[in-house]
Amino acid sequence: MASSYRAPVEDMRFALYDVLGAEALFGKLGFDEATRDVLDAILDEAARFTETVLSPLNEVGDRVGCEYDKATGDVRTPPGFREAYRKFVEGGWSGLVSPPEFGGQGLPHLAGLPLKEMIDAANLAWGNFPLLSHGATEALLHHGEDWQREAFLKPIVEGRWTGTMCLTESHCGTDLGLLKTRAEPQADGSYSITGTKIFITAGEHDFTDNIVHLVLARLPDAPAGVKGISLFIVPKMRVGRDGAMGERNAVRCGALEHKMGIHGSATCVINFDGAQGWLIGAANKGLSAMFTMMNTARLAVGLQGLGLSDRAYQNALRYARDRLQMRSLSGAKFPDRPADPIIVHPDVRRMLLTCKALVEGGRLLGYHGASLVDVGSHATDHAERKQAEDLLGFLTPIVKACLTEWGVECTYHALQCFGGHGYIAEHGMEQLARDARITTLYEGTTGIQALDLMGRKVMQQQAAGLQVFLGMIDAFCTQHADDASLAEFIGPLREKAAQWQALTMQVGQRAVANADEVGAAAYDYLFYSGYVALAYWWARSVAAADASSRSAEFKTAKRETARFYFARVLPRTNTHAQAMAAGAETLMAMPDSAFDS
Known part of the structure; x- marks a missing residue:
């Protein structure tokens, strides 16, 4: 039986309404x-679209993949993909969060x-096509000239064209x-x-008549290094x-790359041979425009890890309830059957609960990041916008790295639940793995x-975003200081927040004497941060569930999952803290030549 997907609409509503x-x-x-009526309608219709249109195409996308015509350079997407995109556009999904103008x-x-999470869980490969369009939309919106937004942005928002990011x-x-790609000025501007x-995702396909490439290149008089990079709009079909x-x-x-996964996503080598392009933004300032695309895309890729985790968990849970193997160690739980379902075994429950904890906590971590995009763009108070931007910058590498690495972990746990099957x-x-x-x-x-978080967001920006997050933790713990029902979470959360602050200062102090300390601590600092962030969201989940009108079973599930997280997942921070304390010497002392010995 192939994997299936059911959109977790009720937990999404809980995340949106009760917690956030x-x-x-x-x-x-x-x-x-x-x-709320509009949001509920979006959730319900997105669930229908992803469950009935996209999810059934997931297996065929992997099995058939994209096909490349060497003679023409054309790419044909897997059966059903193009028709699914037509339905996506007809449903108005391509412009859901884009400006009305x-x-x-x-x-x-x-x-x-x-919607983004559902798409990624239902069919990750297909979801890469509209994903890149969103990045192009953000770059054009923030850096394009008026005529460029009119000429290029409208067709992308409407879904008639798609976009790419051509960096690597x-x-x-x-x-x-x-980079060596060059741009020569022409008489017509x-x-x-x-x-x-x-590695150009959606670089060529049969969904639309035109594809808008956003390309990093160098002007003839450009300074060396990153200070000499410019960004250009280069459409597949010329646009005046x-x-x-x-x-x-x-x-x-x-060419198409032959990959280990996402076979239904067209990963292309794209050749530009004197192609007509238009400068977007200022000359030699392409890096800032690129990061507009990149930061949005990093949050979006984090959601890909979340979606895969949830789909894997759903299928592992279904299998664990059906698969009969052995008897429970504490005595038969289903004596009328020849064996107990494997969900009775502690180690299977360890894997399932790990997935559940990382998925539901990770959902809040990712959704909170999106809410900060909205606050940073639309809050009327300048200080509130600045605070949101600082926190978003700090959380973006955490969301991207942790949710994707947890995606690998959760798909692995789900695979283990199935055993050889x-x-x-x-x-x-x-396929999910x-x-x-x-x-x-x-x-x-x-x-x-990890380097972005430790080097830029902590060292260069003096941990401005971290201070905002620590303030959120302190406010929550203070608000619930006298709540006996949350005491088991508040104490450990306060302790981890204090340790987070102390570890940040310790790494910073060591880095003053040795810059390698930043790189040596970065990986462990990132995951330490991710696990503490999730502890905060799990504590908030329990508080929100208790205060809601949801069923007793729902509230119990949140509390017991939070208890599991605090007892069995949050202690991973201890290992990361010890690794950071070991310093750079343990990594840098051995000579390069000794790696062969």
């Missing part, structure tokens, strides 16, 4: 159309996040200062773009200033996220 207070937040920010519905980012070259990934980009689509541009897919293709679990791997790599590896 989305209705009040949207009202405060001026999103008058984002009422460009054809969107103008809803908050947080309102669109459940074969010799440079993270170190973009090494455009630029001639020449070079090759690799009036928005009219013309002849085919000198842009061609040179998980390793074969029949049940679809091995393979697909999950890429989420830890694209839009910046886990190590890059």
